[in-house]
Amino acid sequence: MGREGSSAAGVSDSVVKKVILSYFYVSVWIFLSFTVIVYNKYILDPKMYNWPFPISLTMIHMGFCSSLAVLLVRGLRLVELPTSPTMTREFYLSSVVPIGALYAFSLWFSNSAYIYLSVSFIQMLKALMPVAVYSISILFSKETFRTSTMANMISISLGVAIAAYGEAHFNAWGVFLQLGAVAFEATRLVLIQVLLSSKGITLNPITTLYYVAPCCLVFLALPWALVELPTLRSTSSFHLDFLIFGTNSSCAFALNLAVFLLVGKTSALTMNVAGIVKDWLLIAFSWSVIRDRVTTINLFGYGIAFLGVAYYNHIKLHALKAKEAQKKTAPNDEEARSLIELGNSEEMGRKNDSQA
Template sequence: MALSDGVMRKAILSYLYVMIWIALSFSVIVYNKYILDRKLYNWPFPISLTMIHMAFCSSIAYLLVRVFKVVEEPASMTRDLYIRSVVPIGALYSLSLWFSNSAYIYLSVSFIQMLKALMPVSVYSIGLVFKKDTFKSDTMLNMVSISLGVAIAAYGEAKFDSWGVMLQLLAVAFEATRLVLIQILLNSKGISLNPITSLFYVAPCCLVFLSLPWMIMEYPLLRDTSSFHLDFVIFGTNSLCAFALNLAVFLLVGKTSALTMNVAGVVKDWLLIAFSWSVIKDTVTPINLFGYFIAFLGVAYYNHSKLQALKAAEAQKKAQQADEEAGRLLEEKEGEGTGKKSETQG
């Protein structure tokens, strides 16, 4: 009975972590859309918004890591490793956030979520380029089905904006490249960064990289806009939601798995599409839904395949450990037998 209670408690906590992550991710997406959309809050400065997020997250992460020492820095993080590994990852992250936030000005929340279904396709393709993945015909067929579904959804989009689509596709490409480079530049060296240490190292890089386009593209507009004033309630709560989302990722992945977050992401996307249609009153056409449903099936199959691969790897690891343990016991018995034989002969 105690075991059943323990299993039930673990299941309840897992669902709680999933709900917290979905709620925060949902809130950040809708909040960013509200701020950036010209018909809502009407503050179309995506670089500035991203820099505000990064400045806030950098400050909190610094306090947690250096002042309160809630999280320890990786001992193997050297200046050379930081420059060669973290800086490129920070550059890609800044571009991903910049273009992703920019897309909210031109596209609906629902259509952006449909385009984000291309993330597995992008990660797999870039993984092939960097030789982190091997080509498999069934996986490629799965990627084609996802791409086809997104293409149908795009064909049925009522307010299609080619510039917005290009921005979102670039954001997906940069984010996928960042994820692959994390595996190559950090994980392969035995360095694993949780969201807090990631922000501690990466967020300042983002600020530096974004400062140049900000000075050229947005600062002159903000300087010449006499009516502009920074609403600390709006931007403070928005930044707090963004930081809390990073903590929720840490909680969800740490207590469950990255695969759980991928599956929860599919649920979140459907909720956002429903919210976008029912509350924001974005137009969602039947062709939109049909195309995204095809992409959804492809993503679901992709997640299922990853789960099966993880289970197979775990089973192989357990079998290897069992073989090693059996070998060790056999050696101990042989050693005991040799010792007894020596005592008899003596």
């Protein structure tokens, strides 16, 4: 009796510890994601810090993150690179470079949107991510068309359209930039499945930065030289604030570590659900602290989109559970099949013995 009680207590303690750690990882990710978004808005917004150079800010992030990633991988050797298949030059150019290009444009466009749109409205537009991912997955034959799923995607799109209609400070160029960022990011996520996951390569956030961040710098260099460098040269009074940009870049890198912990210790689906909580917190913060105007139509439209995204995550969760259950029963089925085959062979042996 005592052993059973201590065993139950041990199981209970481990479950409680796991739940507490999961909430901790979620909280850290939400805090860092929240911080990076608000910090970027503060730096780029003309009414705040007034440094409207999104390509330069993205390049500072990528330079800082790639340097730390190289230090962790090559210097301290705390993170191992994938060894199978080997990351050859041809494989890097054909698989990693396209992903790096899409990542560069996604970050550039999303950071640019902060100059023109409120934090709350940007989060509402980001609700279109499942729609973009599903649509592009169909184009790449990674998903099959389902009428029910498409109806869900249409409901999300309708909700975002209503939110956009009710936006007090609607800016068409800002919306174009944010929708472009969503499209680039969705394509990147699908290409990761097509070009990397299908070939057996899985990259955590650190190895992703190790391979992708230098590639991002290269793709950002040309638009930076054409668009922002001439203006930066003419602004002779500007001096890089190492405290502002150092802490901002550190938060961006810490966010990648938080993603690594959250997905590694829980699941990608947990991050999606946590993302919904983060979006509502950002909308509340944008309205109460930054004093961005959030209208009733905004909230009504985003509420519809939110329900659509929540239902989409619910369906994904059930599919994931079904897949895990199938994996668990597969070994049992194989074991049963082996036992049947063994029984048949023994029976055949006995028959042969009796015939002899």
